[in-house]
Amino acid sequence: MALTMMTYLFNILQDGFFAAIAAIGFASISNPPRQAYKYCALIAALGHATRYVLTHNAYGEMHLIGASFxxxxxxxxxxxxxxxxxxxxxETFSFPALLPMIPGMYAYRTIEALLLCLTNQEEHAFNHYFYxxxxxxxxCTFIILGMVVGATLPIFLFKNTSFKATR
Known part of the structure; x- marks a missing residue:
């Protein structure tokens, strides 16, 4: 039991670490101030680790859509x-922190299924690929929609706090 708990904690830290590296890379594209990188990394690590914990826990795994939200x-x-x-x-922190959570495999599988759907002539294969x-x-659509709503909702709810940085 202790080994699996240590493995689980290592997986959470590893997930957060790689999300932090990705967020720093995405943040560097938009050229933020130097002090912003540590915040981007921290926020991405905590957000991605939260999604990992919600989708990989012993008490019932949450679907990726709800966990991403x-x-x-x-x-x-x-x-x-x-x-x-x-x-x-x-927004300087939220966009780079969200980018590692983009569901790339679902988008790739969507396009792959679309191409296979268009190229298959028999009905059974077409129905499978259409499914x-x-x-x-x-x-993919609902994960991205949940991410957009989830990230912007606090900005609108805590409007006074969120716009204090730019005043």
């Missing part, structure tokens, strides 16, 4: 309250 809420709240400390807009197109496309 909750993780995006965590990212949104953290960005709102850390933005005044870093003296940057909240995969629908499932992966809807999952």
């Amino acid at each position: 909750i993780a995006s809420l965590v990212i949104g709240v953290l960005t709102v309250f850390l933005a005044p400390r870093a003296k940057c807009p909240a 995969l197109l629908s499932y992966n496309g809807l999952t």
